[in-house]
Amino acid sequence: MIRFLVRRVLFGILVLWLISVAVFVLFFVAPHDPARAIAGRQATAETVALVEHRLGLDQPVLTQYWHFLVRLAHGDLGYSYYNSEPVRxxxxxxxxxxxxLTLGGAILWLLLGVGIGIASARHPRSLLDRSATVFVLGGLSMPTFLVGLLLLYFLFFRLxxxxxxxxxxxGYVPFTQSPAQWAQHLILPWLTLALVSAATYSRLTRGSLLEVFGEDYVRTARAKGITEQRVVYRHAxxxxxxxxxxxxxxxxxxLLGGAIITENVFxxxxxxxxxxxxVVTQDLPVIVGIVLVAAFFVVAANIVVDFLYAVLDPRVRRR
Known part of the structure; x- marks a missing residue:
């Protein structure tokens, strides 16, 4: 197990390094002038040159990238061009x-999606299964912003x-200030994410369960007289x-990199x-910081998924 996780972590570090190279090339080496963007369109050549020197843009590319990595290693993402605050x-x-928003929505869509998927798999081609299919098609067809606006209209405006x-x-109330108000302000955003995402999870759960129900070990468990509930939840x-x-x-x-639509709707x-x-203000350091943070969350989430694979299926640990 430990060797398996170490390999996954090392691979994740390699991916993050490659992403840092891509981000650096895209934002600092590609043909555009960050110094001109900071100094403004009306700035003189001397002012632009001074900004380039302060940012280290007049140094060789490899030197710039090394300084970029050193700052990243210390958690320094630079300063915002717009308000001069640290990006971190x-x-x-x-x-x-x-x-x-993400963790609350994930818990809600897992409970809803997996629950519906299990019920559909246990009663295939029933009225419940067909109703779940309608729910899935509706969830997959409705864009996130529309679901959010409908919830705002019916559950906020009309009420x-x-x-x-x-x-x-x-709005948002910090959890440390008032847990009750924190949850109250996030109910509609959580519902928005859950209603859109649960459809996918219900289909995945249903299809995967129906496939597992055909396995020999499940048929053997049923032949031994084990209750259906235990067969489903303990074995399949x-x-x-x-x-x-x-x-x-x-x-x-x-979503941990930013649930853009949901956050803007609410x-x-x-x-x-x-x-x-x-993006609107062309605040380059903040954009770079968000891209790197989003990449870190994606890599970290995939490492956690690999760990859960090893827990769910011991055969994965031998790879």
Whole structure:
């Protein structure tokens, strides 16, 4: 197990290094002028040259990249062009919002999607299964922003007109300030992510379970007289969760880099909203920082997925 995890961690470090090279080349070596962007269009050549010297852009490319790596190793992502704040501080301030949104939504869509998938697999071609198919098609067809706007209209706006303020329309309250208000402000964003994502997980769970139900060991367990509930949850579900875990790692890793649509619909000050603002203002260091943080989360999520593979299927540990 330890050797398996060490190999995965080393491979993840290699991937992060390659991403750092790609990001550096894309933003600092590709044909554009960061110094001109900082100094402004009306700046003189002397001002642009001074900015280039302060940023180290007048040094050889390999020297620039080495300094870039050294700063990354110390957690230094530079300073924002827009407000001169450290990029690390901006990201750290926004990260709890994105973490809260992603983890809460993931728990909700797992409970909903896996639960529906199990029920559909246990009763194939039944009314329940066909109803789940309608749910899946609806979830896959509805874009995230539309689901969010519909929830805002029915559960916030319409209820607010009736004097019911159970669901806030936006904003964020830190967990340390008030856990109850924290959860209340995130209910609608969580529902938005869950309704869109649960459809995929229900289909994955149903298809994988139906395939596992045809395996010899499941038929043997049933022949021994083991209860159906134990066959499903003790024997079949563990093997059937492999594609679900794969999809979960992809989704969570991507969302931790910024749930752009959901955060903007509900006005959540997370990494996604920061990314949009940085692109609009052409704040290059912040964009670079968010890209690197998103890449780290994706790689970390895939390492966790590999670990869960080893837990679910001992054969994976021998690879």
């Amino acid at each position: 501080s901006l990201i750290v301030a926004r990260l709890p919002v994105t973490l809260s 607010h007109l009736l004097g019911v303020d159970a669901f806030p329309g936006g 579900l563990r093997s059937a969760l492999t594609p679900v875990v794969t999809q979960l790692g992809i989704d969570v890793g991507a 006005g959540l000050p997370g990494l996604g909203q920061l990314a949009v603002q940085s």
